[in-house]
Amino acid sequence: MRIIKLDATNSTNTFLRQLSHTNKLDDYTVVVTNSQTQGRGQMGTVWENIPGKNLMFSVFKEVSFVAIDDHFYISIVVSLAINKALNTFGIPKTFIKWPNDILSDNKKICGVLIENVIKQGAIKETIIGIGLNVNQTSFDNLPRASSLKQITGLHYDKELLMLEIIKNLKDYFELLKQKSYNVLKTAYEANLFRKNKPSTFKNAEGSMFLGFIKGVSNSGKLQVLLEDNVVKEFDLKELELLY
CATH class of the missing domain: 2.30.30.100 (SH3 type barrels.)
Structure with a gap:
């Protein structure tokens, strides 16, 4: 697994996408940075962070085995991988807020931006951007945001968190490759925020x-x-x- 570490970049997704245009990338090529100047979220939102405090990385994955009509299963895989990693690190009351935000109780701690590369009507590759609030403890004008350190009082090793998420991504993508749709969808729905409430x-x-x-x-x-x-x-x- 190739990990590219940057001190700062405009967006890890943008960096990785541009890299993929000029290089043949192996699965799970990762770009991680200490500071992201133009971090993006769903629907064009901007993700703000204090440099060095949070985990910001993007992962490249070849996904030609995923039919275009099943593209949401990529989002399911990513959500489950992050959620399981947080459970491994003892973060309490984690939920998936549709489509792929991760919450602890009712506070957002992680955002995801998935950008699929579609050619000739088929998904070929995906770039998965993950922004996890880790050791930042103040969020100005963001009352629904929190971090792992705010929740537990503990300081976390960002690289260990990243490696755990990637390990889970590999496991869940293998389930997707095996077309275990019911297993993945059932697990996703079991963790949905405010389900049946x-x-x-x-x-x-x-x-x-x-x-x-x-x-x-x-x-x-x-x-x-x-x-x-x-x-x-x-x-x-x-x-x-x-x-």
């Missing part, structure tokens, strides 16, 4: 409504039981979970 949502028009998270579809849409006893599916642009 009354929750408030906001739709794309800004209207709020109540519902119960029941699971996800194979394409990654969130399945919500509404007041009229109907299960409706929502994609990421259609729904925000308020908590």
Whole structure:
């Protein structure tokens, strides 16, 4: 496994993607940095961090064995790998907030940005960006953010955390390669934040409504039981979970 360590970069995903354009990369080539100046999240959000305190890395993986209709299983694999690593390190009450944020209790501690490379209608490669709040203890104007150190009071070795996540990625990607979809989806849904609990949502028009998270579809849409006893599916642009 090749690990490229950078003191600073604009984005580990961008660096790794550009590297893949000019080099043939092996699976689990990793770019990790102490400081990310233009870290990105889902839906164009910006991820802020204090240099040296958090774990910021991206992983390259060849995924031509994943059908384009099953692309959400890549997100499932990544979420499960991070969640299991955090459990190994004793982080309490971890959940996956759809689609792939990781929470401890109700505080966000990890964000994921997955960028799939699609050629001729098929997924060929994926670049998985992971930002984990590790030893940072102050988050200005981010009341829902926390870190491992804030939660447990302990200082963590970022490289050990990264290696544990990568080990789990290998295990879960092997399950995906074996087409163990039910195993992966069941494990993902078992860890879903606020599953089967009354929750408030906001739709794309800004209207709020109540519902119960029941699971996800194979394409990654969130399945919500509404007041009229109907299960409706929502994609990421259609729904925000308020908590």
